[in-house]
Amino acid sequence: MLELLEELAAVTAGGKPCAVATIVRASGSVPRPVGTSMLISGTGIIHGSLSGGCVEAAVVAVAEEVLADGRPRRESFGYSDTDAFAVGLSCGGTLDVLTAPVFPGAVPAAPAAGAPCALIRRIDDGAEPGPVFIADPAGTAATAARLLAAHGPALGMMLGTDPARAAARLAPLLAAGRTGVVELGGGPRIRPGGAECDAGAVLFLESRLAPPRLVLIGANDFSAALARQGRMLGYHVGICDARPAFTTPDRFPAAHEVHVQWPDAYLRAEADTGRLDARTVVCVLSHDAKFDVPVLAEALRRDFAYVGAMGSRRTHDSRLASLRAAGLTGAELAKLHSPIGLDIGAATPEETAVSVFAEIVAARSGAAASGQPLRAVSGPIHPVNRLHAS
Amino acid sequence: MLELLEELAAVTAGGKPCAVATIVRASGSVPRPVGTSMLISGTGIIHGSLSGGCVEAAVVAVAEEVLADGRPRRESFGYSDTDAFAVGLSCGGTLDVLTAPVFPGAVPAAPAAGAPCALIRRIDDGAEPGPVFIADPAGTAATAARLLAAHGPALGMMLGTDPARAAARLAPLLAAGRTGVVELGGGPRIRPGGAECDAGAVLFLESRLAPPRLVLIGANDFSAALARQGRMLGYHVGICDARPAFTTPDRFPAAHEVHVQWPDAYLRAEADTGRLDARTVVCVLSHDAKFDVPVLAEALRRDFAYVGAMGSRRTHDSRLASLRAAGLTGAELAKLHSPIGLDIGAATPEETAVSVFAEIVAARSGAAASGQPLRAVSGPIHPVNRLHAS
Structure with a gap:
């Protein structure tokens, strides 16, 4: 959803949440890469597309449910050769799409066009307030400590009880400009109200480096x-x-x-x-x-x-x-x-x-x-x- | 010089000849392909370039001589590693450049931009009036007879005593969209004033097909x-x-x-x-x-x-x-x-x-x-x- 930050800011400026649908997993040849997002507002404004085909119509229907109850949903679009034609995935590929609400306060400022940046979201059920926006992903190559120092509280909460260890897993991926999923182990996690146990966070990383x-x-x-x-x-x-x-x-x-x-x-x-x-x-x-x-x-x-x-x-x-x-x-x-x-x-x-x-x-x-x-x-x-x- | 027909028509519209310099042979890596031309008028109008570098200056000097005496010249630009820097052929490549006068009556009409066409010129010393312009080079694939039928007198004169045989050598090259040199054997040739003997014609073929x-x-x-x-x-x-x-x-x-x-x-x-x-x-x-x-x-x-x-x-x-x-x-x-x-x-x-x-x-x-x-x-x-x- 990095590519939609400007549109997100404009759409949520009215104080209402919108839904963002993101391809979080893809197998086979699919029309758009993992990380591609589509924005759907409650008033029917749409930005971006996930496949260029009928997947969009199904996703808009899901987004309406998300906007109604505020809870994220993850759906798979995977098709037999016969069904593929109907939904527009002609290759027999599979897309996993996460559709989640984005609340006005959570929208980071849009980076300059093409500027390096990264975004980390939690995409398992235990959603934290987020996302965390990182303006200098290449700078994180040096040390995970630097990543935490710059984004301590918000990121620490997302990363669980051993944030330094989790950050050490993220830092090289951010530095390499990768987009994809990182699963952290389960265990007790620190929340504002105290520790609780969960099954481990699943993070979705998007990053954009300066071009090579x-x-x-x-x-x-x-x-x-x-x-x-x-x-x-x-x-x-x-x-x-x-x-x-x-x-x-x-x-x-x-x-x-x-x-x-x-x-x-x-x-x-x-x-x-x-x-x-x-x-x-x-x-x-x-x-x-x-x-x-x-x-x-x-x-x-x-x-x-x-x-x-x-x-x-x-x-x-x-x-x-x-x-x-x-x-x-x-x-x-x-x-x-x-x-x-x-x-x-x-x-x-x-x-x-x-x-x-x-x-x-x-x-x-x-x-x-x-x-x-x-x-x-x-x-x-x-x-x-x-x-x-x- | 196919790419310069429009400029040629404009420059010779005043009734004066101009000089056209064409790369007729290249070895090694050179900046522009064989067939590339540059037009130089007697009043200092220049269109096109042969190398982007100092070759142009030398060619303009040659063109002035050509315009003065009306006779074509062929020059080689081949350089040692040391000289190459000075003239702008840094690769040690060699260019053969033919600089010839083009008289107002000999300029064919310019084809539509990008339209298939071909141009045949004689580049040995026994220059004929020319060039011969062919509007449908792909159509010549079927038969050399078709090529001769469409361009009989002018082309026949260029091709010598056995024009059908010479046309049969040209037709497949024209049909394939090639640019380069074709040497015909020597022997008696038909001229308006009767037969004479020469050492064989050297033709320079430029052709442009519809893109693949x-x-x-x-x-x-x-x-x-x-x-x-x-x-x-x-x-x-x-x-x-x-x-x-x-x-x-x-x-x-x-x-x-x-x-x-x-x-x-x-x-x-x-x-x-x-x-x-x-x-x-x-x-x-x-x-x-x-x-x-x-x-x-x-x-x-x-x-x-x-x-x-x-x-x-x-x-x-x-x-x-x-x-x-x-x-x-x-x-x-x-x-x-x-x-x-x-x-x-x-x-x-x-x-x-x-x-x-x-x-x-x-x-x-x-x-x-x-x-x-x-x-x-x-x-x-x-x-x-x-x-x-x-």
């Missing part, structure tokens, strides 16, 4: 295509090249930032601001040793998700030699994806962008990704019922 | 992502689903067409119009046997570039059984890419779109594409000096 960074070195048709591809995949795209004639924003409409600077100096400066992290992807596309080698040396010494470089096999060999001479270790050099991309026979810059991002996605998924056609390999096609990266 | 079609069956988040990805790769995108609630244009801003229709009927009707061809890609994403099976039966019986279907391995097995029961042959079933996509661990619809298009590009490149990281395989990264698909 795609750093493209070299201003050419390949970086223009990679910028479009990266933007499509949710990256914040920066392009850097030392040559002012090539490095103009109008050549790269998909880039968020275009910098005329020596690439290694640019990368160092960006890293120093803290904007680059373990999700950062660096693609070096300049084909020119005087730019490539220093910026690759800089990138390979850091902990990025992916570092790739374009160039012929001959260029690659001489680049490796230069990087070795610059003092990089074997482990650092082993991180380099060069020549960049999967072997799919890409010819145009756009096809090359597909080849490169296929390798980036595969690198992120680890050794399990073979690059072979799915029809030629066995095993699951994609994991279901797991925490989804938002 | 991407047919997406099923209206969901995956087809929305595939529509964006397909559009990025130059496809004309149509989405079809039988369910009106899901199948609305606002859900698919990247699609050119959104149709509410039974998918097999839609595909049959589209094929009947002649809009689908051997470049057509069909992705079936509905996960629902009552839609999937009939549309796949329709698609697999035709000669498309790629037919893929989404779904679990269980869905795939039952789909295959249904298709067999519907009478499809083993060879037809072998064409089906299912489960769709390369095994890169795609999780989101956008990542799945990358996985699917990686498979489409690889399928088009044939058996040579391994899907493995380029760093893990040997051999050339991309073919150079070949005819480029436009």
